Amino acid sequence: MAAARARDAERDAILAALAPVADGIAATFGPVCEVVLHDYRRPEGSVVAVAGSLTGRAVGGAMSEIGMRVLARGDEAADELNYLTRTDRGTLVKSSTMVLRDSTGAVFGALCVNVDVTAVGQVHTLLGALAGLGAGPPEPPTTTFGNDIDSVVEAIVDAHQVRQHRGWAQLDREERLRLFRDLDARGVFAVRRAVEQVAGRLGISRATAYSYLSRSRTATGPAPDGGTA
Incomplete structure (x- = not known):
């Protein structure tokens, strides 16, 4: 201490x-x-x-x-x-x-x-x-430069979606894992409440977001269930 x-x-x-x-x-x-x-x-x-x-x-x-x-x-x-x-x-x-x-x-x-x-x-x-x-x-x-961290997180997620030209429902399992790996590598999940915010932006449940984040960090195991919020 x-x-x-x-x-x-x-x-x-x-x-x-x-x-x-x-x-x-x-x-x-x-x-x-x-x-x-x-x-x-x-x-x-x-x-x-x-x-x-x-x-x-x-x-x-x-x-x-x-x-x-x-x-x-x-x-x-x-x-x-x-x-x-x-x-x-x-x-x-x-x-x-x-x-x-x-x-x-x-x-x-x-x-x-x-x-x-x-x-x-x-x-x-x-x-x-x-x-x-x-x-x-x-x-x-x-x-995105701003005083609000939420706007920065949302801009990163939206930019990734634009690059993909497809929403969450159109992504296959590997693309979804790649999305979470990319967001993780860019420091998004170091921010408090970021997982919940990403889930809301993607239109999925918080449990699904946590599951994909976990899978993206291990890159093993079966695909998590893709429910929506």
Whole structure:
């Protein structure tokens, strides 16, 4: 118990020290920049500091699916630097997610820097068209940033459904297991009440969702019953 308290105190101190760093980074880059500090001990409300307002999040807000993916990897997580994504409002964002570790090497949070590069992307497209260079780079994925963890979970489930072009009833057993494996790998089930929420989004019972999650983690045994809620 004493060791756990000491570990939490160390993590709290690291987060407290990084809060003014977040302010400094955002001030340096100006209104196109947002810096978000996350404490993964509270996945449903991981945001402990925000500088800037690019994604509209506030202290106490939820992590995005990017944070869920890092959380799912646990201590094996690595920094994700200079990747492009797009908000659901169409803003093109260049981001870096840097994991935070305590003195034992355990991952407990992240410092995320987001920069609005929408104008840069538009100029790149224009110059490419003028130079006759053809199609530009692939469209970056859309990421849901929000203060509500439920909206983030729902967006991940819905995106998977769109990629499949089919609903739950049209999926075979292996596709259903793959769906749950994918959601699990992306950290969805690290969130409290996520299984119930996924079940509701898919139109299945909570028992069916728990059964498929269990089967997806073992990849053995007969197919669970596919009832609806």
